[in-house]
Amino acid sequence: MAVTTSGRDGQDRLTARPGCSQNPVDGRRRGPRHPAYGPEVPLRRPPPVAGRYVLLEEIGRGATGTVHRARDLRTRRYVAAKVLRGADPSTLAAFVREQAHRIEHPHVLAPLGWAAEDDVALIAMELVRGGSVRDLVTRRGGLSEGLVALLLGQLLDALVAVHARGLVHGDVKPANLLVRDGARPHLLLADFGVAARSGRPAPVAGTPSYLPPERLAGALPDPSQDVYAAGLVARRLLAGTSPLTTLCDSMTRPEPARRPSALSALRRLRELPVAGWHGASDRR
Numbered sequence: 001m002a003v004t005t006s007g008r009d010g011q012d013r014l015t016a017r018p019g020c021s022q023n024p025v026d027g028r029r030r031g032p033r034h035p036a037y038g039p040e041v042p043l044r045r046p047p048p049v050a051g052r053y054v055l056l057e058e059i060g061r062g063a064t065g066t067v068h069r070a071r072d073l074r075t076r077r078y079v080a081a082k083v084l085r086g087a088d089p090s091t092l093a094a095f096v097r098e099q100a101h102r103i104e105h106p107h108v109l110a111p112l113g114w115a116a117e118d119d120v121a122l123i124a125m126e127l128v129r130g131g132s133v134r135d136l137v138t139r140r141g142g143l144s145e146g147l148v149a150l151l152l153g154q155l156l157d158a159l160v161a162v163h164a165r166g167l168v169h170g171d172v173k174p175a176n177l178l179v180r181d182g183a184r185p186h187l188l189l190a191d192f193g194v195a196a197r198s199g200r201p202a203p204v205a206g207t208p209s210y211l212p213p214e215r216l217a218g219a220l221p222d223p224s225q226d227v228y229a230a231g232l233v234a235r236r237l238l239a240g241t242s243p244l245t246t247l248c249d250s251m252t253r254p255e256p257a258r259r260p261s262a263l264s265a266l267r268r269l270r271e272l273p274v275a276g277w278h279g280a281s282d283r284r
């Protein structure tokens with residue numbers, strides 16, 4: 001969500017040590033089992049949040065809180081749970097707003113539900129097993145132009161839907177783009193923690209290195225700001241020069257009025273001669 005620090009989104013995966021167990025709620029490690037300790041004292045598992053979500057290991061971390069794999073006892077499925085603890089009222093209000101943005105679109109990650117108990121609040125979401133685009137780049141380095149075009153096309157498709165709802169995502173960056181594993185990567189736009197109504201006053205939030213100059217100077221939220229961030233993401237993902245670079249340049253123009261809309265950027269992307277890019281099936 002609001003990131004003005006150097007967030008370590010997606011970097012803090014815990015690796016369990018053999019013989020140790022970890023309490024996912026307080027994060028403390030319990031000691032190794034050893035015969036000298038006598039019979040093992042049964043561990044007290046933290047109770048499910050709101051009687052429903054059993055928190056398991058941490059799978060990601062952002063500015064707001066931690067994301068855990070969790071077991072939903074009602075549906076008997078594994079989900080991802082974004083967990084907030086002991087938040088101040090404004091953070092909690094942003095959290096409540098985040099779970100309210102439910103955009104049904106194949107490339108938007110919508111919350112499945114939420115729960116709160118004492119000072120713990122969580123948003124449950126689909127567990128996206130491929131990690132984030134940031135993880136992808138960490139693993140592979142620069143991406144081929146075909147893969148960047150595929151991901152950019154899916155991101156622009158998601159942004160068209162977000163903007164049509166009068167919303168500005170406000171924090172488009174690799175750590176907020178999740179990738180579902182499969183025959184071909186499927187991008188999901190996540191983290192609506194700082195999403196705002198287009199044209200309505202909202203505090204300047206997001207990640208400074210992905211915000212356009214006018215937003216940093218205090219301009220109202222506008223869809224062109226997401227287009228700017230998407231162009232920057234695509235340019236940073238590319239391993240070398242490509243026909244895509246020209247499109248990225250137009251998306252990241254300093255003057256917002258000269259940037260294409262998400263829809264016209266998507267149309268231009270589909271005209272480009274990029275190897276391995278076959279466009280989305282749902283052509284507009």
Ligand SMILES: Nc1ncnc2c1ncn2[C@@H]1O[C@H](COP(=O)(O)OP(=O)(O)O)[C@@H](O)[C@H]1O
Nearest residue numbers: 001009010060062063064065067080128175191
């Ligand atoms: N649904 C999910 N499935 C798998 N991993 C996720 C999911 N949601 C978030 N993550 C991981 O957790 C990180 C932080 O999540 P995010 O929603 O961006 O939190 P914040 O609002 O704190 O930035 C992401 O970069 C990603 O690595």
Ligand SMILES: [Mg+2]
Nearest residue numbers: 001062176191
């Ligand atoms: Mg985030």
